[in-house]
Amino acid sequence: MGQPRKRTKRLSRKVYKTPGARIKTKNSRRKFASARCAICNAKLASTSAGRKYSGTLCHTCTETIIKYRTRVAGGMPLNTVPIKYQSFARR
Numbered sequence: 001m002g003q004p005r006k007r008t009k010r011l012s013r014k015v016y017k018t019p020g021a022r023i024k025t026k027n028s029r030r031k032f033a034s035a036r037c038a039i040c041n042a043k044l045a046s047t048s049a050g051r052k053y054s055g056t057l058c059h060t061c062t063e064t065i066i067k068y069r070t071r072v073a074g075g076m077p078l079n080t081v082p083i084k085y086q087s088f089a090r091r
């Protein structure tokens, strides 16, 4: 068994044979999964802060949410907004 600090799920582990027929393990860092949209699960291109809902929603969903938020603020009842957008349109 390896060193205690290397017995973790944080590292991905690869077992390989050396030319001298010894078995060794290689530990390397796992790559993180890319950020995804909270509504449609699309991959996000960027998570930098700048636009509203950046790092949370894709551009298509952001556009839709902004439309619904404006309509709700103007008097449209919230229950006419599609369910998947309601939690964002309420705020």
Ligand SMILES: [Zn+2]
Pocket (backbone or CB within 6 Å): 037, 038, 039, 040, 041, 042, 057, 058, 059, 060, 061, 062
């Ligand atoms: Zn989306």
